[in-house]
Amino acid sequence: xxxxxxxxxxxxxRLFPHSGYVWSYGTLLLLLAIAPFVLSSxxxxxxxxxxIYATVGVGLLILTGFTGQASLGHAxxxxxxxxxxxxxxxxxxxxxVYFLAAGLLTGVVGALVGFPALRLQGIYLVIxxxxxxxxxxxxxxxxxxxxxxxEGMRVKTLTLLGTAVPRDSPAFYFLCLGVLILTIVxxxxxxxxxxxxxxxxxRDSETAARSMGVNVALYKVKSFAISAAITGMAGCxxxxxxxxxxxxxxxxxxxxxxIIVILIGGTFSLHGAVLGAIFLVMIDPFLTYLKDDMPxxxxxxxxxxGASKATASNIQSNVAAFASANGLxxxxxxxxxxxxxxxxxxxxxxxWLKIKLFxxxxxxxxxxxxxRQKIYVKSERNx
Amino acid sequence: MSYFRAENLSLHFGGxxxxxxxxxxxxxGEILSIIGPNGAGKSSIFNLISRIYPPTHGRIYxxxxxxxxxxxxxIAKLGIARTFQNIELFENATVxxxxxxxxxxxxxxxxxxxxxxxxxxxxxxxxxRRRVEQVIEFLDLEPYREKLISGLPYGVRxxxxxxxxxxxxPKLILLDEPSSGLNVEETEDxxxxxxxxxxxxxxxxxxxxxxxxxxxxxxxxxxxxxxGKVLAMGSPSEVQQHPDVVAAYLGA
Ligand SMILES: Nc1ncnc2c1ncn2[C@@H]1O[C@H](COP(=O)(O)OP(=O)(O)OP(=O)(O)O)[C@@H](O)[C@H]1O
Ligand SMILES: [Mg+2]
Numbered sequence: 199x200x201x202x203x204x205x206x207x208x209x210x211x212r213l214f215p216h217s218g219y220v221w222s223y224g225t226l227l228l229l230l231a232i233a234p235f236v237l238s239s240x241x242x243x244x245x246x247x248x249x250i251y252a253t254v255g256v257g258l259l260i261l262t263g264f265t266g267q268a269s270l271g272h273a274x275x276x277x278x279x280x281x282x283x284x285x286x287x288x289x290x291x292x293x294x295v296y297f298l299a300a301g302l303l304t305g306v307v308g309a310l311v312g313f314p315a316l317r318l319q320g321i322y323l324v325i326x327x328x329x330x331x332x333x334x335x336x337x338x339x340x341x342x343x344x345x346x347x348x349e350g351m352r353v354k355t356l357t358l359l360g361t362a363v364p365r366d367s368p369a370f371y372f373l374c375l376g377v378l379i380l381t382i383v384x385x386x387x388x389x390x391x392x393x394x395x396x397x398x399x400x401r402d403s404e405t406a407a408r409s410m411g412v413n414v415a416l417y418k419v420k421s422f423a424i425s426a427a428i429t430g431m432a433g434c435x436x437x438x439x440x441x442x443x444x445x446x447x448x449x450x451x452x453x454x455x456x457i458i459v460i461l462i463g464g465t466f467s468l469h470g471a472v473l474g475a476i477f478l479v480m481i482d483p484f485l486t487y488l489k490d491d492m493p494x495x496x497x498x499x500x501x502x503x504g505a506s507k508a509t510a511s512n513i514q515s516n517v518a519a520f521a522s523a524n525g526l527x528x529x530x531x532x533x534x535x536x537x538x539x540x541x542x543x544x545x546x547x548x549x550w551l552k553i554k555l556f557x558x559x560x561x562x563x564x565x566x567x568x569x570r571q572k573i574y575v576k577s578e579r580n581x
Numbered sequence: 582m583s584y585f586r587a588e589n590l591s592l593h594f595g596g597x598x599x600x601x602x603x604x605x606x607x608x609x610g611e612i613l614s615i616i617g618p619n620g621a622g623k624s625s626i627f628n629l630i631s632r633i634y635p636p637t638h639g640r641i642y643x644x645x646x647x648x649x650x651x652x653x654x655x656i657a658k659l660g661i662a663r664t665f666q667n668i669e670l671f672e673n674a675t676v677x678x679x680x681x682x683x684x685x686x687x688x689x690x691x692x693x694x695x696x697x698x699x700x701x702x703x704x705x706x707x708x709x710r711r712r713v714e715q716v717i718e719f720l721d722l723e724p725y726r727e728k729l730i731s732g733l734p735y736g737v738r739x740x741x742x743x744x745x746x747x748x749x750x751p752k753l754i755l756l757d758e759p760s761s762g763l764n765v766e767e768t769e770d771x772x773x774x775x776x777x778x779x780x781x782x783x784x785x786x787x788x789x790x791x792x793x794x795x796x797x798x799x800x801x802x803x804x805x806x807x808x809g810k811v812l813a814m815g816s817p818s819e820v821q822q823h824p825d826v827v828a829a830y831l832g833a
Contacts, residue, residue: 207710210677211703384696391695391702392681392688395674399682402671409631409669410749411657411686420692466673 213386230375234368240483242371247479248472249374250436255459255471256381257428262457263465264389265421266401267315270453271327274334275426277448278304279433284351284443285344293358301431308426312419331453338445350444353437365439374435381428382468388424389468397421451528458531462538464545473546485527493518582645584609584785585753590639592625592809599625601809602638607753612779612786614796616820617806618829623789624666625809627755630787631656631663643753657686662751664742666758666789668735676725676733676741680716683748684709716747720774736767743774747782754778756788760795768795775799793821805829 204210214220234242254272261267279300286296311330318326338345345351356363356370363369388394396417399407404414437443455478463474497514505513520526542549583606592600600622607613615623628634630641632653640649643659651659662683671679687709690702717723720740730738739762746754759775760768772795778784779799790796796803796817803820805812813823820826 207707207714210710211706387698387702388692388695391698391706392685392690393692393695395678395682396685398674398678399671399685402673403669405633406665406669406671407682408633408653409657409663410682410745411654412682413652413654 211390213383213390234371239366242368243366244479244483246365246371246374246439248475249371249378250432250439251456251459251479252472252475253374253378253381253432253435254429254456255463255475256378256385256468257425257432258456259460259465259468259471260385260388260397260428261421261425263460263470264394264401265397265418267418267421268320268324269327269425270324270450270457271311271331271334272425272429272456273448273450273452274331275304275308275429276433276436276452277334277338277443277445278307278426279430280353280437280440280443280448281338281345281351281433282430283434283437284353287354293356297431297434300434301427304430304433305423305427308430309419309423311426312422315422316415316418328450328453331448331450335445335448338448345445348445350442353441353443355441356438365441370438374439377431377435378472381431382472385428385468393417393420454531458535460545461535462545464547466544467547469547469550470545473550477546481527481530485521485530489518489521492521583607583642584611584644585787586642587626587630588640588642590626590629590641591637592622592629592634593637598809600629600636603806603809603811604639605804605811605814607785607787609785610779610783611801612775612788612799614800614803614817615787615789615806616791616793616796616803616826617812621806622809623806624757626806627663627757627787627789630661630755657749657751660750660752661755662746662749662753663755664739664746664757664759666761668738668742670730670738670742670745672729672731674730676722676728676730677713679730679741679745680713680748681709683716683745684712686749687712712750713748716744719747719777720744721770735762736764739763739767740771743771747778751784753785753787756786756790758789758791760790760792768792771795772798 209215214223233245237245254276257275258269258272261269282300282303283296286299291299311327315323315326339348341347342349355365356373358369358373363373389397396407396412399410399412400414400417400421408414440447459474459478460470461474462477463470463472493514496517497510500513501507501510538545544551585607586604587606588604590600590603591598603622603626605613615626617623625634629636632648632651636649640647642648643661646659648656648659671682674682688705690705694702717726720743722737722740722744725733725737725741730741733741739759743756743759746756756775759771763771775786775788775795776799779786786799788796788800800817802815803817804814805820805823805826807825807829812825812829813820815823
């Protein structure tokens with residue numbers, strides 16, 4: 199076990215509490231830096247999606263994980279960022295400008311969503327954010343002079359400092375990685391400042407936050423705006439990665455995917471956004487594997503157990519039909535969410551902490567270490 | 582002019598008069614206790630002062646300023662802090678984070694500065710931390726800094742809530758049943774702290790309390806309340822001997 203000996207208040211403010219962090223994150227950074235030279239182009243492409251999803255995840259965590267305001271409308275924020283990009287590109291606006299514009303505009307929209315959301319809690323807030331997302335989807339489909347409606351919009355190759363940065367180049371990967379890292383650092387800074395603490399205070403008790411002088415309405419709107427702005431900037435990168443955008447890419451399903459990212463990763467730490475993004479993006483290759491290889495494998499196994507050729511091929515086609523059925527992805531998402539909510543409420547990051555603690559304390563680890571102790575029940579009177 | 586004044590304060594929930602035309606004043610540096618049977622309206626008076634509920638009638642003055650219409654989040658900025666009868670801490674945060682929220686009213690840094698964690702934010706954080714440490718030392722909370730609230734026993738939470746209120750550096754502090762749920766020893770500590778808050782920190786204390794030993798030990802004056810109305814006001818012994826108060830407590 200490591201005992202950290204603190205001698206200065208600075209020790210509690212630092213982003214890396216001790217040298218172990220510097221080493222492990224340094225190694226991670228090194229691995230990420232050499233990734234484009236080792237991984238296949240398919241995996242690199244997935245890694246770019248991980249970066250983009252993780253950025254959105256961080257944005258969503260600020261709002262949902264730290265401020266306690268659920269949102270199923272983040273696909274709409276992503277869409278606004280993406281469409282701002284495609285629209286401004288037509289006028290040859292340089293990347294840094296439309297990237298920031300995407301963040302700014304989405305942030306403003308986020309704040310506007312935040313105002314009516316002030317009076318809503320829990321499930322009502324979820325419904326309100328879904329409705330907002332539907333409205334945005336409708337606007338994107340109908341406002342043809344700007345968005346080209348259901349035809350969608352082409353997104354030109356990104357140019358930065360006069361050089362083209364194609365969407366499958368290492369440079370684009372580094373750009374997305376850079377945005378993710380900056381987002382994480384900015385968010386961590388925020389979370390160790392008065393604003394971040396006000397967010398957490400609102401999440402845990404609005405009444406107490408208010409009586410400590412936190413302007414709850416203002417900070418909720420701030421949280422919405424920051425979360426949306428981050429998602430908008432991610433939307434800009436997303437548009438470039440897809441190179442073509444249309445309204446049906448930003449549906450409720452996408453918002454649910456973002457919720458999955460933070461639910462599975464863990465809502466109490468920014469680590470969760472990254473782990474959840476990795477998990478979610480890797481579901482796709484897994485599904486492809488399920489579709490392509492699983493039927494054959496199962497048929498072979500059946501044959502090995504003595505099934506006739508006809509039965510085996512019958513099994514193969516049935517499994518294939520099942521694996522490529524419409525909605526399988528949605529069903530898998532549903533099952534995953536349920537399993538995590540029931541058995542792993544702290545998410546993958548929580549699981550990782552438990553494993554780490556297990557090895558640190560070995561052989562003294564107690565199963566009850568992470569059991570939540572309900573010592574007394576909070577009153578509902580002042581709600 | 583009194584330091585703090587409630588004038589003709591009423592709070593009605595439908596037909597129920599939780600607080601009914603209550604007037605009282607608190608002098609600077611005084612410890613005033615409010616006593617009364619369950620449901621007398623004591624906590625409701627606190628909720629009116631901290632603007633959780635708008636009063637049905639009446640006005641509230643603090644330092645000669647009418648604060649009846651102030652938004653709830655401005656009450657802390659004016660220098661009034663409170664604790665809650667049922668403990669309202671930030672459950673899933675550490676003790677330190679809870680206490681630092683108490684410093685919120687003193688924070689002046691801008692959002693963009695916080696995003697970059699500029700030197701002024703860092704300096705402010707250290708200053709807040711120093712103040713929090715003073716409170717931690719005052720209330721002997723050293724062992725709990727890094728602990729999550731959700732894992733702490735009731736007695737400690739109670740003290741942490743007091744600590745959080747002190748971190749705002751209030752001029753007037755409202756304590757809603759500071760000793761409820763505490764054992765004899767903890768109650769004794771509490772009574773010393775309350776007196777120190779007056780003598781060492783120069784605060785004015787308004788306190789709701791059931792434990793008459795604690796009330797007698799610390800209060801300068803006592804108000805007795807029943808059914809939202811003031812029954813008696815005066816020194817602790819006067820109020821306890823007042824026939825109406827005796828009747829209210831005996832349920833006559
Ligand atoms: N939000 C509310 N809605 C309706 N009635 C309420 C509400 N809050 C309090 N009351 C009622 O107002 C009356 C006074 O309540 P209050 O909490 O002020 O009592 P109290 O003196 O603090 O009692 P206790 O000693 O039990 O804490 C009670 O009858 C209570 O039921
Ligand atoms: Mg009460």
